[in-house]
Amino acid sequence: xxxxxxxxxxxxxxxxxxxxxxxxxxxxxxxxxxxxxxxxxxxxxxxxxxxxxxxxxxxxxxxxxxxxxxxxxxxxxxxxxxxxxxxx
Numbered sequence: 001x002x003x004x005x006x007x008x009x010x011x012x013x014x015x016x017x018x019x020x021x022x023x024x025x026x027x028x029x030x031x032x033x034x035x036x037x038x039x040x041x042x043x044x045x046x047x048x049x050x051x052x053x054x055x056x057x058x059x060x061x062x063x064x065x066x067x068x069x070x071x072x073x074x075x076x077x078x079x080x081x082x083x084x085x086x087x088x
Contacts, residue, residue, distance in 0.1 A: 025049065030059055050076040 017023040026047040032039040037059070040047050049059055054067035058078040067076050 022046070026059075035059070049081070050078055052076065 031047060050065045053065045056065050058065055058081055061080045063078050063080040065076055065078055067074050
């Protein structure tokens with residue numbers, strides 16, 4: 001059931017990426033216009049939930065975004081929206 005939920009979400013997001021000609025990982029209800037916040041200003045472009053946002057508030061719940069190095073890469077996450085072992 002968990003894998004199916006991930007797959008269904010991925011299918012939806014990839015279809016939107018094909019339609020829009022780009023991959024956005026932020027749902028429409030969390031975009032700057034919908035939330036009344038300024039857009040992301042970053043050389044990498046596009047809106048993101050946690051990527052490169054360590055120490056800043058999560059755009060959904062306000063918790064501090066965390067980062068840890070994993071396999072020589074930075075892993076960013078929200079401890080509230082993406083708790084360890086939640087599977088969701």
